[in-house]
Amino acid sequence: MLNLVESITTIPCATALEAQVRELRLINERQPTYNRRSKRQDRAVWLTLTDETFPRLSIVRGAESLRDERGWMGPFASRLEAEEVVLAIYESQAIRQCTLRITTRSQAHGSTCALFDMGRCGAPCTGVQSQDNYAQIVAQTRTLMRIDSAPVLKQLDAKMAAFSAEQRYEEAALIRNRRTALHRAASRGSRIRSLTKVAHLVAGRRTFDGGWEFICVRYGRLTGSAVCAPGFDPEPTIEALVMTAEVLVERDQVLPHSSHEECERILDWLEIAGTQLFDLDGLWTSPVNGSAVPRQSTEGAVAGLLDAQRLR
Template sequence: MVMTVENAVQGTLDELGTPLDQITFVVFDLETTGVSAGEHAITEIGAVKVRGGQVLGEFGTLVDPGTPIPPFISVLTGITDVMVAAAPKIDSVLPAFLEFARGSTLVAHNAGFDVGFVKAACAAHGYPPPDHPVVDTVTLARKLLTRDEAPNCKLSTLAKIFSSTEPCHRALSDARATVDVLHALLERAGSFGVHTLEELKGFVRAPSPEQRRKRHLADAVPSAPGVYVFEDERGDPLYVGKSVNLRTRVRSYFTASETRPRIREMVGIAVRVRTIVCATALEAEIRELRLIGSAKPRYNRRSRFPEKVVWLKLTDEPFPRLSIVREIKDDGAGYLGPFTSARTAEEARAALHEAIPLRQCTDKIPLRLTGRALRSACALAGLGRCGAPCEGRQSAEEYGAHAAAARQAMELDAAPVFSAIEARMDRLSGDQRYEEAAADRDRLAAYVRASARMQRLRSLTSIPQMVAAGPLPDGRWDVHVIRYGRLASAGVLDKGVHPTPVVDALVATAETVATGPGPIPAASAEETECILRWLESPGVRLVQVEGTWSLPVSGAGRLMGRIERAYRPGDAEPRRWREGRPER
C-alpha cells in the first residue's frame, strides 16, 4: 500500500455556496472482478486528493479479492492472481481509504459504479455508507461538451483531449487522468457561472433547453393511472412508460429531476405524448409491457424482446434428450424455462445431466436397433453417465425411467438434482478443486431458479379463470379478471357498491383468451409475474377461482433460500455454499 499526504487544512462544507477552489476533491477509481457490486470484488483502489488545482496526496493499493480473477478481467486490467496474492484484503484497505477520503467530495468517472462498490464493501464490513457529496465526471462532460468536441464520454476519449496521462485500466493511473478531466470540466463550467459546489450540483441537474421547450407536451395529459407513449414526428413510439398519475409523471420528464442522458435525448426528438387511461395500476403495468413488446421503442431498454427467451426441452422421441430451443410446440415434450439467455439454459442442462444419465448426443436413435450399433458409444458411457442406447445396450423402457426422472425434476421435484450437485460440490471442495465447485454452484443455481420460476408461473397459468380484488387507500377496490395467467379485464369497485354486479360485468366483458402449449400458454412470463406480485400484495382477496392455485410440495421454491444465500457475502451459510470452498 502506498499513501502520501501533505499537511493540509480541510475546507468546510458547512456554509452554502462553497467556492470550488476551496473544495477538497478525492478523485478515485476502482478495478474489480466484475460489474456487480453485490457479487464481485475490488482488486485495486487508486485515489488522488486535490484542492484548488493542487495535488495534496495519493492513495494506491492492490486488493486481494478472495476469489480468482476472471481471465478476461486480467486481460483488461493486467491484474493477475499472482499480483494480488500478497495484497491486503478489503477489510484492511477499506478503513484506510475511508480515512483518506474523510471530509472530501468524491469524484469518479461513472461514479455510480465505483461508489456502489464502496457502499457494498462498507455494508459487508460494518461501516456506515459514505455520505460524501459525489461528482460524476461522465455526467458533467455530457452537460458541458458537444459531440463535435468529444464523440463520447469515455475516460480514454476525454483524457486524449484534457490529460497527458493515458488511462490503462489501472486504478491510480485512471484516477490521475480523471483529475485532469475534472479540472478541465470545472474550468469550462465557470463560463456558465458555476463557481460553487452547490451551483455545480444545480447545473448538472438543470433541465436541458429541449426539455424546457417541450413542457407543453404535458398540458393535456390527464391525472389518472395509465400508459404514456412519447412519439416522434412520424408517430413512431420512442418510449413507453406507465404511472398511477400520468400528468405528474409526464411533467417530470421536462424538469431537473430527469437526468438520464438517453431520456433527455428522447425528449428532444419527441413531438407528442399519447396516453392510454387505465382502470387500475396493474392494468397500466400490463399494457406497458405489451406495448413495449409489440412496438419495441428504441429508448426502452427493458422488456423489448419477450420472444427472445429460450427453453430447455426434453424431446419427445424414443430416447429423449435435453435440447435448447426458442419455441414451444404442442408435441408432448417437457419444457423448463423461460431462460433469458442460452448460456443460463446450458448451465441448467449441465445440472440435470450431472444428476440424471440422459444421453448428450444429438443422433436420432430408432426404437429398435437392427444389425450393428448406430455408432460407438462416447466417453460418457465409460464414465457411467449414459447407458449407451446408441449401441443397443439400453432398451427404451430402461432409458424411459431416466427420461421420466428428468421430466419430474424439471416440472415437480428439484430435490434429486439438488442433492446430486451438492454431493459433487462437497467432493470437489474436499479435493480443493474450488473453481469447479463454484461452476457447479452456478449450474445448480440456474436450474433451481428456472424451475422455481416456472412452477410459480404454472400455478397461475393453469387456472382457466380467477377473479381477485385488492384494496385502495380511499376505500375502493381494484378488481381483475385473470385467465390462464393473462389479465383479461380490470375495473374499480366503488365504496359501498355491491360487488356482484360489478364482478359479473367484468367477467362478461373480459377478453376471450386463447391458449397455446407450454407453461405460459397465454401471456409473457413478465406479465404473469406482474399479476402474481399483485396477487401476493397485502389485502388482495380471491373472489372466484376455477381450479386449484397451488405449488408442488417438493418444488424448487423451497430451495431458493439456500441458493440465494450462496451468493450473499457475509452470510452465516457455510463458505462452500458461497464460493465453492470449505469452512476454515
C-alpha cells in the first residue's frame, strides 16, 4: 500500500470521537479498496414489518424503507443473525410466514397450510382469520420490536431451560442463539431510535489534564466537538460549539442524518462514566425493556453465535 501513496492530507479534529466519526464518513464516501469494515454502512441488514393489509416479517438491506409506525429491529451483523430473530419471534407470535400478498381474490382461492393445523398461524390467506384479529397479532409484534421484548425473551428462557432439563443440549443451544440475537437487536434498535429522535444534545466530560471535551449531537449525527483547556470557564466553549454546529432539519426517517455506525459510536461515547449532559432539546428516553436491559448479558454470547453461524 505504501507504494500506492501519492500524498497524505491531515484533517485536524478537536476530539477523538470527531476523528472516529470523520473516518467512518470518509470510508463510506471514498470506498477505499483495502478497507472492508464500514464500507457498506448503507447496506446493513434490518428486520421490519411489511406495509400491507396482512403484514409479515421481512429482512431488508438499508434503512431507507424502515418506518417507526410499522416497526423495525436491528441492525444485524449478518442476514443469518436476522433469520435467528425471525425464528425467535415465530416462537411467540402467530404472524404469517408465507410471502404471498393477500387480497380478497387470493383469499377466495387460498388453502390452509401445515402451520394452521399446528396452531402457529390463523390462516389469513384463506379468510379464516379476520383483518381485525390479525391486526392484534401485528400490534403485539410491533410492540416487541419497538418497546418491550421481555415477554418473548422469557418464553425463550423457559424453552431453553426445558430442553436443558431433558438433556437436549443442541436444541437448547439453538434457542440460546435466537434469544441472544433477539436481545441484541432489540437493544441496538432501541438505542439508535432514542438518539435519532433528539433534536439537539450537548454533552461533555473531563479530560486527563483537567480540561473539558464537548460534543454536539443532532438527530443522531455528530455536528461538532470542542475542547476547553484546564483552568478556563467552559461556558464560552459550549456557546461557541452550539453556534457553529451543523444545522439539521427533522426528517421522517429511522436514520435521518447519519449511519447506524456513527450513531452507535456516539452512544458508546455518551455512556462512558463521567459524561455529563449540558444541553438537551426534547426527550432522550429508552423503554425499560428496550436498551435499558443489560447489554452485557448478550455480548458474551455473541461470539458463540457468530461461530455457530460460520459452522453452518
